[in-house]
Amino acid sequence: ARLLATTRVAVISGGAMPQFLSQIVTQLPNETNFNNLYLLPTSGAVLYEYRNTGWTKVYEELLTDDESRAIEAAMHESITETGVIDLSVPAHGERIEPRGSQVTLSALGQQAPLAEKLAWDPDRSKRELLRSAIAKRLPEFSVKIGGKTSVDVTKVGIDKAYGVRKLCEHIGVPEKDALYVGDELGPGGNYEAVCNTEAKTQSVKDPVETAHLIEKLLETAS
Known part of the structure; x- marks a missing residue:
């Protein structure tokens, strides 16, 4: 302030x-x-x-509805392919969240406690596996590592x-x-x-x- x-x-x-x-x-x-x-x-x-x-x-x-759906599908497929997210553990809120201009994959859920987020992927290797798997499915989008547990997808550029x-x-x-x-x-x-x-x-x-x-x-x- x-x-x-x-x-x-x-x-x-x-x-x-x-x-x-x-x-x-x-x-x-x-x-x-x-x-x-x-x-x-x-x-x-x-x-x-x-x-x-x-x-x-x-x-x-903004992303179109079709674009958001395609991104969500790619995220689900990438979670299955990489196996880095333990789906048997309940998430803290939504794991995949369409945000209008972006779709975000939060490995532990959007409301996960900070301590859990910091401990999940300290060397970025899990996020990079997810990012790479999503990016190969979505060459027409920008796929970036987001926060401590997340990957963000937006329009290119x-x-x-x-x-x-x-x-x-x-x-x-x-x-x-x-x-x-x-x-x-x-x-x-x-x-x-x-x-x-x-x-x-x-x-x-x-x-x-x-x-x-x-x-x-x-x-x-x-």
């Missing part, structure tokens, strides 16, 4: 808008300057800004780099003046695509390290 008082901040993730609202927006004080907050759900396929006491959609790259470029264009900020903070910026990582933009990048390993970085940014701005 303190950072938003003076700086424009964007959050980009594979999650859908309801997750952004519950996990971010409702956790901030009522007096937060939401006009400085931009939300990019589903890996940058959608952009929202806060105007006139509500969230307004700037753009959205729709990824976090796309979201960064569209945001910078919308708010009139050169890419080179943007700072992107993420935890998996290396090859094959969740945020690898952002390295293809002109934005500066800063790697962090967890929320604690992110909080320290925000404090440094606040000190620099003061």
Whole structure:
């Protein structure tokens, strides 16, 4: 909230808008300057800004119903082929979730506890097996590793780099003046695509390290 008082901040993730609202927006004080907050759900396929006491959609790259069904079928086949998801263990919510502009496969379910997510695939090998199996079935789509247990599928060219470029264009900020903070910026990582933009990048390993970085940014701005 303190950072938003003076700086424009964007959050980009594979999650859908309801997750952004519950996990971010409702956790901030009522007096937060939401006009400085931009939300990019589903890996940058959608952009929202806060105007006139509500969230307004700037753009959205929707999948068709047929595309969503084809993606879901490919995910089911890939789960069977790879065997990396233990289907005998009940999921925490839906494993496969159509999100309008993206379909997400969450190995443990969308509502899985963070500790379980962190323990499931620490070396990314399971997610890479799933990503590869899905990608070979869907050459006409973009298939990326998402969060700690997830794989995201969008239209070709729709990824976090796309979201960064569209945001910078919308708010009139050169890419080179943007700072992107993420935890998996290396090859094959969740945020690898952002390295293809002109934005500066800063790697962090967890929320604690992110909080320290925000404090440094606040000190620099003061």
